[in-house]
Structures are given as structure tokens and as C-alpha cells.
Amino acid sequence: MITETIEFPNPETAIAFAGIGEAHLKLLSRQTGVTAVLRGQALMMTGQPKAVERCRQVVRSLQPLWDEGQTIGEPDILTAFHAVDTQRSDDYRDLQKNILAVTRRGESIRAKTFRQRQYINAIQSHSVTFCIGPAGTGKTFLAAVLAVKALLNDDCERILLTRPAVEAGEKLGFLPGDLQQKVDPFLRPLYDALYEFIDPEKIPDLMERGKIEVAPLAYMRGRTLKNAFVIVDEAQNTTPAQLKMVLTRLGYGSRMVVTGDITQTDLANQQDSGLVVAQRILKAVEGIAFCQLSAADVVRHPLVQRIVAAYEQYEKR
Template identity: 50%
Template sequence: MTEEKIVKHFQVSDPEQAVSLMGNQDKNLKLLEEGLNVTLNAFGNDIKITGTSQAASRSYAVLSNLVELIAQGITISSGDVVSAIKMANRGTLTHFQALYQTELIKDRRGKPIRVKNFGQRQYVQTVANNDVTFGIGPAGTGKTFLAVVMAVAAMKNGSVEKLILTRPAVEAGESLGFLPGDLKEKADPYLRPIYDALYAVLGAEHTARLLDRGVIEIAPLAYMRGRTLDDAFVILDEAQNTTPAQMKMFLTRLGFGSKMIVNGDVTQIDLPRHANSGLVQAHRILKNIPHIGFVNFSAADVVRHPVVASIIAAYDQQGDQQAAKNKQNM
């Protein structure tokens, strides 16, 4: 039996706020229609919402939250709209306003950087409350970018003296041996996402100066062996491609006054066949140790184009079906 549709009306008192809410060519309303399964028709400052009782109520709540942000002088983007939709569908919309109350840092253009969803908020809070934090989940959830933001913020407020960013030099179907230069020069292309995050926060020139002074160090994981990292903010990216021995080596570099973030996606392991992932093992054996926190992201936390989350979910579903099929055939 099909649930009966109802009509709600959402009024925006300020015409300028109405324009900001709807977006260029009503793009925000189109995102809301698709994400919340409703029909929205705008007539001046009035938005007519047509859908099931639950969908219409969710849409009204999302519009109310977005207008409140606009009233505070915050310019909303498509990403903000998508985040509100996802939080409404997950029942966490009551936390939406809180996302915008804490500014992590300003980017190189002076714009505030804030968390974009509830998963990112949990990630930031876990990093603040632990010495070692594992962020596990798909690409596009903002793990690397947020880790760099928190590292730069810690350096600016004097909590740490340097930033150390690393990742294992392993990629699917590629070999470092074919690239020119020494190990660091060979590994630099694999470290590009870390450079991109630093450039977004600090700018290319400032990043280059800090690299020259040794305040920021970006290096392949092999460079961490034999060191003790005191008063540093240390980030290991693409940690699913570490072996158990490499993961143990990295984690035992932690020194006094330091924080570590370990990020990875256990569905994207590029290690040679039959090799075990150090991230998978760490998740299993370290999850109950004090001062170590784990945050698990899902496709719902992806902050890229909405279709990316759908792609990830489809692949996850296919993987689950294949695993179930393999289990039946055993």
C-alpha cells in the first residue's frame, strides 16, 4: 500500500535568504528532491513540499536548518545541503548546527574550515581525546584533509613543533623501480594527496618554506624506522597498504608530546597477494587499548559529489554478495 502524500509549505521571510537557500537555478532544491524523495516547487519566498509525511517533515527540518545557517551569515554550498540530507536520513540532524559552531582553522584564503558531517565531528573529537586515532573508511570522507587541518592547527597553537606525514609506497599495478630518483623522489607522486591538503590549508609557498626548514616532513614510511617522534603530529595515510611489521614499526615511533593519526580504507588494499594488512590487524588487536581511538566512516560520510556515495555503496553491496557466495561454496 502506497503511503498518502501530503503538502507542507516552507516560508522564507527574507528574499535574499530565499535566493541563497534555493541556490543557482534552484540546484539546492533539486538536491533536496533527489535526496529526500519529495517534490519542491518555489513560488517567490514560499516552497511547496509534496511527499510522504515522513519525507515532507524531513525536508521541512532540513530547510529550517539551512535557513538558520544563512541567517548567521554562512554561505551554504551543495556540500552543506548534501550533509544536511544525509544527517536527516540518518536521524542525526539535531547535530547539524553544531557542525558550524567550531572552526578548526582558516584556509589560505581566510575561509573557515569546519567539519561537514557527524562522522567528521566524531573523528575530530576522537583525535582531541586520544594519542593515537585510526580513521577507517572509503575515499572522499575527508580523512586525509581533516588530519592535515588538525595537524596544522596543533602546530599553530604550539601543541607540537613539527608535522610528519607519511604513507607506504605501494600502489596497485605500479612499481617504484620504474620511477627516476632516490626513494623519496620515487615516493613523492604517491604523497600527492598530502601535498594537496597542505597547499589548500597553507598555500604552496608557505608549505615549501616549512618543508625547507624541516617543520613539515613528508616522507615514505621506510624513513620512519629507528626514530622516536617527540612533540610531533604524525599522520600515516593509506595505512591499509602497510604490513603488520610496518604498522608495528610506525606505531612504536610515538614519542612524548605527540599525536598520531592512522588513516586507511580496508576495501582498497594494494598489497601483494596473500600479504596481510597491518591496518586490519591493528583494528583487531588495539581497539580496547586506552588512549587509542577508532572512527569508522561509511559511504554516508562521503563529502564528494552525491553519486560517489552511491558508487561506493554499490561496490560494497557487490562485495558482500560475493563474500556470501564464496562462503556458500566452501
Template identity: 60%
Template structure:
């Protein structure tokens, strides 16, 4: 139970050691973060959280703690992103949206982690995938574009809303040099598809993933395998789509068959195509924005849910690119990408 006093002090009984650990974070890093965000001092005394400061500071800190209650009360890790998202929802009058985000549990990972959107834009992205047959997710590395799509795809497969999952991406980095790599074609392209395997393993485990791959229920293949096919009753994820050409993007979008859904993800700042060649993702997101049945979701560095340093890296490169553009020089378009 929360208790506020007239002496500039607020206390909250956390009841459970796991809840206290989840809220405070490693070495109480979350409590320091709450203090940095709100100005209120946060101290954990046993299972009691004590907040001190000016009344306005205490009110903000208490509200942030309450907004992330669905996480720490279940012993789920609270991160810096969760705290910043809660404060943004508080400051922009979007408490109800934040509460809906916390209720939007999509699945439970093999490690027992509840998988849900962690930012308000991620929440909008998940809702777009649920409501549209074709969704584009454009944003920097670490914003959960591919992972959230894979989580929803697995959920729809388990609910029998689709009959199979098809995950594909271009192998642009290898280009015409695939023939020089050892092994058959599948072995040659596997390194480029590894992030998709990793997402499946975290959701279903390696053994079940392998069994479904062998049965053809899940197909992980390079983009070239999609030509000439009709993808019916499937959940299709096209990853790293910034590396598709205009022709490749048109080809894969027109593969969509009856009872299917497609999610196209990519980071338009990390294009590996030859200089001067237009990214199919950039073109499609522009041409199809506003078309009935199509959603275009744009995530930002604020939605990065990896290590906090990733957000700062993304922001630093974005600032550099804006500076170069301001000086009349074009920003580089060929950079090796971290899968999103």
C-alpha cells in the same frame, strides 16, 4: 522568517541572494533533492522558499532546511551529503548532535570555505582525534579521513599545540622498483605523497606550505624514513595505512614521542600488499581497539563527501564483494586505491 499556513504551505524568507543560491544549489538541485527525500515540493520565488505538500512532508522539509541553516546562511555550499545527514539526524533524534557538528568549524580554506565535519561519523572522528593520542580512521575513499586529519593538524600547529607536522605513507605500489624511476629518492616517492601536498595547499596555500617544508616544520616523507626516529611534539599522519605490513605498523606506532599525536588512516578494501600478507592496519585496528588512549573510527559510504557518484561506486563494489563472499569465493584484496 519562516511562516506556516493552514493550507499545506510553508515559506521562508532567505533575505540574501548568496544564501538562496547556497540552499537551492546548482540549477536548484538541492530543492529537487529535498523533494525526493521528504516528498514536499520546494520552489524558490526570488528570495522566498515555498514548500508545499502534506503537513508531515512540509514539517520534514522545513526541519531539514533549518538543520542546514548554518551552511546556507553563511553562503556556504549545501551538498547532497549535507541534506542526507540532516534527514538522518532528524529521523534518529540526533538534532543536538547535528547542531554541534555545524558549530565545529575547524578552519577556513584558501578559497574561503569553512571546513567542518559534514556527517555525524565525521564529527565523531574529529572529536576522537582531539581527545586521543592515537586514532585509527578506517573507511572507503572520499570520506575525509586524511583531509580532516590534516585540517586538525594544521590547526594544532597554528595554535602551537604541536611544533611540527609529519605526514607519511607507504609507497607500496612501487615496491622494489623505485630504483628504476628517475630522480633522487624524494622525487621517486613524491607521486605517492601528492594527496598530502594537495591537502596542505588547500589549507595554507602553496607558498606557505613550501616555506614550512623548507624549514622542516612540515615533513612529508615515505614510511621508510620513520625507522629509528622518536617523533616528539608532532602531529603524525600515516596515510594509506592498509598498505603497511604488520612489522611496519608496529614500527611507526612505537615512534610516537612525548607531546605527540598520531592519526592512522586507510581503506581495508583497497590493499595493495602481495596476496596472503596481512595488512598492518587491519591487525592494529583489531588489536588496539579498546586500549586506553586509542580510538578506532569506522566511516562508511554514507560519509563520502566527494562527487555523489563516488558513494554509488563504493556501494556497488561492496555489494559485489559481499556477493562473492556469499558464494564462497574470497573477495579480491589487491586493487589500486583512490586516496581517502
């Protein structure tokens, strides 16, 4: 048994690295078998030499984040383990350096996993990108980040966010208000992503000027979308005809991202999901990319990752 110590810049940094209830230290212990204990601003790691060295490499690989006081989450630590175990430390350093954008609160947004980076690269290099994965993997959020960035850099003339107005057990006719008020609850996740980067008070003006449009999928019929960044969210709830309709709206100078979770389809009567059908039909079409995210890419509360993993395991039976 040996003990190694890593000194953090200050006690605040050390506490932030340890996580709420020292969850990150517990994760290090589960992954390596070492005993990780925080003493002031010193992290003490005790265990077998190989395990301690593996733990030390992971903590050191995260240094660019904790040195700058950035928030560290469970996905960061798991990706660091993957990088150390597969000799991809250089790739992980590149992942940390590549900041996509900064939120209104000053938080740096970047890919937290290698598959998220592949997704971002696919969007940047393809006219149409499909991303399939469970809740919490950043499918819509990362697409919205790139869309806002494109709009602010004048790489597109407008952002169009759309999704089918379908939810489990609910119908629009039973919701109060006019049509816009009826569909707003279905589009709320898209608004939430925009609010991270654009002052909410400015969004109505941008919408009035046509710079940002948030609309249900049915509004897309008959249109040609030129010089636009289009995000189609919750695509697992489209029918094959609906998804074909919106895909064929793509005009010159436009980019489209289609996201969804094929395990959470809310279509009635066992109807085929447009996302599943599109995956079969379009996978080999040039100019279209398909990205697959998994439970390992969940960047919400750590419990979400465990919930997704448990359901995946159950559905394999």
C-alpha cells in the same frame, strides 16, 4: 496536500541552496516525497502534511549555513535529515557552529557528519587514532586540518606526513627522477591538504626548518618522534611489521593519526594488511581510538558516495 514556502535572504542564496542542476531540491524530494520548487528566492514545498513538515524542518535546520552564504553539500542535507528523524537537532546545531579552521580562500572547515565529529573528538582526546573508511570521507583532510591547527597554535613542534610507497600495479623503480621525485606522487594528497591552509610558497621554508616533513614510511625506521603530529596515510598498504614499526616511533608529546580504506589494499601476494591486523590487536588498548566512516560520510562529489555504496552492496553478496 498542502504547500509551505520558505523565503531565502536573496536569489543568490536560494540558487546556492538548490545546488547544481537543482540537485539538492531533487534530494529533498527523494527523501520526503514532496515536490520542491524554487520560485525566485522562495522555496515551495508541496505534498502530504507530515512529509512537508519533515522537509521544512530539514531546510530550517540548515538555515545557519544558507543564512551566511556557506556552501551546502549533499552530506549536510543527509545529516540534517538524520538529525530531524532522530531528534538530534540540538546536536546538529552544535555541529554547524564548531568551525575547525578557515582555509586560505576563507572557507570554513567543520565536521559535516556526526561520525566525522566523533573522529575529530577522538583525535583531540587520544594519543593514537585510527580512522577506517572509504575514499572521500575526509580521513586525511580532517587530520591535516587538526595538524596544521596544532602547529600554528604551538601545540606541536612539527607535522610529519607519511604513507607507504605502494600503488596498484606500480613500482618506484619505474618512476623517473631521484628518490624524492619518485615518492612525491605518492605523497601528493598530503601536500594538497597542506595547501588549503598554508601558502605553497611558505611550505619549502617550513620543510627546510623541519616544521613539516613529508616522507615515505621507510624513512621512519629507527626514529623517535617527539612533540610531533604524525599522520600515517593509506595504512591499508602497510604490512603488519611496517605499521608496528611506525606506531612504536611515537614519542612524548606526540599525537598520531592512522588512516586507510581496508577495501582498497594494493599489497602483493595476498599479504595481510597492517591496518587490518592492528585493528584486531589494538582495539582494546587504552589511549587508542578506532573510528569507522562509511559511504554516508563521503564529502566529495555526490557520485562518489553512490559509487562507494554500490561497491559496498556488491561486496556483501
